[in-house]
Amino acid sequence: MSAMGAIIWRELLRFVHQRERFIAALVRPLVWLLIFGAGFRAALGLAIYPPYETYIRYETYIVPGLCGIIVLFNSMQSALSIVYDREMGSMKLLLVAPISRQWMLLSKLIASSSVGLIQVWAFLFIAYFFGIKIEPLGYLLAAPAIFLSAMMLGSLGLLISTFISKLQNFAGVMNFVIFPLFFASTALYPLWRIQENAPWLAKVVSLNPFTHGVELIRFTLYGKLEWVNLFVVFTCFVFFFSLAVWGYQSKRKRLKRKFR
């Protein structure tokens, strides 16, 4: 087994052991889908809007956004576990292993993104029985989009974790990251609707990388691709990851404080 294989294997094994984490990851979007979706169905009528070729139910519209929130929560939880590992000291084992820090961080990201993908597939499987039907090919085509979005959000989590030295601070910061990213995106309402009511917010939404992650997932679920979304998600992934690697280099002062 390679170092990357070992890190992924460990993360998957942890995921299998932590059934509560898996259930919580599914309950959250299902509550949104079944309760929020039903409640807002009447309030938020939808026009025919790409990638959809016909009128759709509100629940169908929010599914890609809920896929997004699953990977968003999973990515931030993974970053939280890195802060925990660092605070408890178990991160040191990774730091003395014969792998570069870039490789170690990339392995961690791939591991958490794989877990995120499994969670999304499980959610889509359950959603199928509540009437959210997607072409079988869509599940496969969306997989790279979900994975890439998870990598981007995971990199953002890693980047945030370089600035945070204490676990309790991290939980607070997450509230300032997860909710603005989620609500200022197209996860719950389409851009044209936001444009009608709050043009300034529409600008914020179109600049939000999470929006592009959600739209990338939305289009690929229906066998389509918007290159702008792919470009933004990939560029943000490279940008966040590069900054996170920079933050984790041993000479950086922040890291020194963490291993004091």
Add this chain to the structure above:
Amino acid sequence: MREIHLEDVDFSYDKKTVLKNFNLHIKGGGFTALLGANGAGKSTIFNLISGILAPDKGRVSVGGVDASNRLEQALKIGFVFQENTLDLELSVQQNIQYFAGLFGLKNYKAKSEKLLTEFDLWEQRTEKAGNLNGGHKRRLEIVRALMPSPEILILDEATNGLDPVIRQQMSKQIHLLADQGVGVLWVTHLLDEIEEQDSVILLEKGELRDQDSFFALGGVDGVRSRFTVEKEETLRL
């Protein structure tokens, strides 16, 4: 056997200077104790040798190779950290399997069986690491560190939190390893873990107080007399 060198090392956390123009030479082989009170800079030196931290100035090398070169150093030096670095949700064997993958060890099973037996962990091999008692957890950390057959084993306060009987047992086991040819650097503030023939490095407030054999330093009394502060509380007998 590989030697450890810290040459003109400066290191500070924010504005607090821990080491200033610090020089240390640890000969390869045998059992060397790095002894100092809390806050003396022992863990900083440990983190510098392990490559987790880099000095602000100067050089830290093991066997002539920079300590930060993990690709070169990782399999030659085994580390046992003060903190728990086991995955408590994985079994004993899974922890070893994870370590073997991380460190690129192939055909590790025979070696792990031998070490688990030697360190009295064979019967616990399928148990979750989280269910082990403190002594077994520390032993598992040592087993893991010995998996690549390192030339040097460095332990940072490895007996922290253990009861005196288990501490003594572990100290004996580590001395035995040193007798078998593994160079041991034992970072501690506990005098009763040191034997007469051991080399001792005395550290206080980031400065090297003395370096000689425990016997030459005058044993327990000689060592204690060389420290100026807080010796009653932080250097335990």
